[in-house]
Amino acid sequence: MIKIGTEELCTGYCLKGKRAFNELSIYDAVTTILSIVGNLLVLIMAFKHSSHMKPPELLSVNLAVTDLGAAVAMYPLAVASAWNHHWLGGDTTCIYYGLVGFFFGTASIMTMTVMAVVRFVVSLSLQSPKEKISRRNVKLLCLWTWLYALLWACFPLLGWGRYGPEPFGLSCTLAWGEMKEQGFSFVISVFSFNLLGPSFIILCCYFGIALKLYITYKSLDHSKNIPNIIKMHRRLLIIAVLISLGFILSWAPYGLVSLVSVVRGSEFIPPEVTMLPCLFAKSSTLYNPLIYYIFSKTFKQEVKQLCGRSNACHASSARNNITDNAIYLVCDGSRTEKGEKVVATVVGRTTEDKLSSGKSREMETRLNSFDSQ
Numbered sequence: 001m002i003k004i005g006t007e008e009l010c011t012g013y014c015l016k017g018k019r020a021f022n023e024l025s026i027y028d029a030v031t032t033i034l035s036i037v038g039n040l041l042v043l044i045m046a047f048k049h050s051s052h053m054k055p056p057e058l059l060s061v062n063l064a065v066t067d068l069g070a071a072v073a074m075y076p077l078a079v080a081s082a083w084n085h086h087w088l089g090g091d092t093t094c095i096y097y098g099l100v101g102f103f104f105g106t107a108s109i110m111t112m113t114v115m116a117v118v119r120f121v122v123s124l125s126l127q128s129p130k131e132k133i134s135r136r137n138v139k140l141l142c143l144w145t146w147l148y149a150l151l152w153a154c155f156p157l158l159g160w161g162r163y164g165p166e167p168f169g170l171s172c173t174l175a176w177g178e179m180k181e182q183g184f185s186f187v188i189s190v191f192s193f194n195l196l197g198p199s200f201i202i203l204c205c206y207f208g209i210a211l212k213l214y215i216t217y218k219s220l221d222h223s224k225n226i227p228n229i230i231k232m233h234r235r236l237l238i239i240a241v242l243i244s245l246g247f248i249l250s251w252a253p254y255g256l257v258s259l260v261s262v263v264r265g266s267e268f269i270p271p272e273v274t275m276l277p278c279l280f281a282k283s284s285t286l287y288n289p290l291i292y293y294i295f296s297k298t299f300k301q302e303v304k305q306l307c308g309r310s311n312a313c314h315a316s317s318a319r320n321n322i323t324d325n326a327i328y329l330v331c332d333g334s335r336t337e338k339g340e341k342v343v344a345t346v347v348g349r350t351t352e353d354k355l356s357s358g359k360s361r362e363m364e365t366r367l368n369s370f371d372s373q
Contacts, residue, residue, distance in 0.1 A: 074100055101172075213234055254277040
């Protein structure tokens with residue numbers, strides 16, 4: 001039986017922390033609103049550009065769905081519990097909350113892992129116009145992340161691991177402190193396959209991309225005119241690294257505290273210490289839209305237009321869509337190259353037209369002078 005309620009779990013802390021719970025509810029409410037609004041904007045922009053989306057860009061949409069799902073399915077209950085100073089649900093609701101949190105968290109980190117691998121594959125040939133991965137394969141990868149997360153979320157229901165309340169009594173998660181003797185293999189597996197392993201793969205992939213960009217840049221003989229495709233890969237690499245670091249660093253304190261509670265016991269850690277990493281982990285769902293807004297000029301312009309701050313669409317921003325690629329983390333080399341070729345073709349044709357028209361006028365003048373003679 002799961003014991004729910006802050007009066008039972010942390011009586012001393014709750015009596016002296018009523019004001020802290022009100023502040024906590026405000027923090028959770030702000031996090032919830034920003035996460036929902038930010039990820040909804042990402043999905044709206046993706047829908048607007050759905051006809052131009054390349055296959056790997058679906059992974060960024062999948063990541064926004066995982067963050068939005070966590071914010072909608074979990075955070076409102078946490079806000080209400082914090083405002084009322086105790087967990088509002090019962091045993092079943094606690095299991096639901098822990099399962100949903102584990103499910104969306106696993107889906108998020110696996111989506112970022114797949115995204116890193118795909119980004120690495122795409123970067124192997126930076127200026128090749130050929131598709132590196134098909135839309136069907138990307139959809140299968142997205143489906144795999146959800147099935148993988150669902151499998152791990154169901155393990156505690158089947159007896160391998162278990163869900164339980166957090167020590168501060170306002171939310172539920174994996175019952176780390178109760179799995180020291182039974183379920184220790186589950187703890188090791190979770191950390192290995194859902195945190196350390198994916199983090200290592202992400203690190204290796206982005207290091208490989210950075211190395212590839214460095215080698216490509218060196219091969220240009222320090223030319224001042226760096227191709228747009230290289231600049232775009234470099235910018236998108238920064239965005240991807242920041243998103244991955246934001247997620248991993250926000251969950252690292254929670255993972256560390258959870259591991260200590262397994263080894264030493266949950267009684268060893270004060271409830272207020274366990275609360276801070278949990279709050280920090282929740283903020284991971286609002287980092288991605290914020291990073292897009294800061295580093296993507298196109299995304300920022302379209303958000304302002306959507307909010308009514310910019311009434312006019314400039315022609316320059318439409319042309320920049322070729323190279324900025326909006327909010328996504330996959331560089332479309334073919335689109336950039338095609339854009340550059342179209343411009344070159346137009347310029348070339350214009351020049352030829354001018355030359356031919358000049359020659360025609362010159363010939364016409366000579367014929368006229370010949371006729372007059």
